[in-house]
Amino acid sequence: MCGITAIYCENEELTPSLLYYSLFSLQHRGQESAGISVFKNGTIKTKKGLGLVSEVIKNSDLKNFESKCGIGHIRYSTSGSSSLENAQPFVVKSKVGTVAVAHNGNLVNHLRLRKALEAEGSIFVADSDSEIIAHIFSKSLSRKDVIGSLEVLTNLLIGSYSLVILVNDTVVAYRDPLGFRPLCLGEIENGYVVASESCAIDALEGKFLCDVKPGEAVVIKNGEMEKFKVAESKEEASCVFEYIYFARPDSIIDGISVYDARKNMGEELARESPVEADVVSAIPDSGVTAAIGFSMASKLPYTECLIKNRYVGRTFIMPKQELREVSVRLKVNPIHKNIEGKRIVLVDDSIVRGTTSKKIVDMIKKAGAKEVHMRIASPPIISPCYFGIDMKSREELIAANHSVSEIAKILGVDSLSYLSLDGLLKALKRCGRNKSYCLGCLTAKYPLSWSEDEK
């Protein structure tokens, strides 16, 4: 998972700050590395590094990045190691100039594509799939225009890819034909912004114009914005986990408010799995909106039992297990007074590995809870994700290897229920737009097929 953004702004002085603030508002999508590229003095200039946006891009950098157009990226690795070489944007020379590419998604056929490119003489500096996209696109530009080169990408890439690309001073945004990862377009004073989520457009006080549709490209050059249909697809397969966990609740993706979706999931969960209890609480922050929905539907009061240390990153997106474990202990602290002697419904958005949930349940029990009833606002994750969320193997997924009652025992809760798949789809449908989703990790049925040896 990653966050991407692109800016076109007639006021060159503002572009670096706009890139910075847009990335800053997408920080929840990745914390491993950050980077920006702008077109300046006839070439593309890039600053990237490991860490948060505020650690990588300094105030003093902004002056050197004045330009009408630029792109930005924040990274959370799903393919390739967590190293500086893999930080994006990737910059590649092409016959028509310099190209910078930032990618959100994951290619399932990247090994095969890489071998083929290496055989043709391409040299890679990193081991991530995103650099492959930069090479294929820039090579193709010697024979085709931008849209033709996006068609080449579409024919070759298998997987998920929302892209922002700089081709000299032209800004290009493209969303794969199934629309796995979100991408939207907004208008700002004297220009445009493209971003993974609408919360970035809001942060720039921009006006949301539209989602980039699956298979659609947006090209911005000399202040003129044009949309192109690059690829047709029969149906969408946007990642349902964007709504369950990943996106910010104040974002609207493909016409669906993430907040409403999560609240509805909580309401459906309360209807499906009621429980006698004193209070409803959440594992902060990602479980909060569903817990509010649960509380509203169950008429049980919502109470905060855990306070999050906001200066610790999201545990789920820490790349190594040891880091995740340390980070849970730093992350939340119980409010004893709200817990002692209470029967608590503890709502979370999902359980991936179960390590965080187990520690938190333990913490709440030690703080004096009489009973802990865990309610999960999504179905069990039974299969890996190959399209950009860090759930790579069945072994690490608790629900792939244990029944619900076994998981309840492992976590140490008095009862455990998950939202059903029907309940999840009903919750999303109630948001007012009927569309299709990738449900691969919940059903083990994926919207794309590829050869086994790529897995």
Ligand code: SF4
């Ligand atoms: S497999 Fe799951 S996490 Fe991955 S894209 Fe599909 S719904 Fe999202």
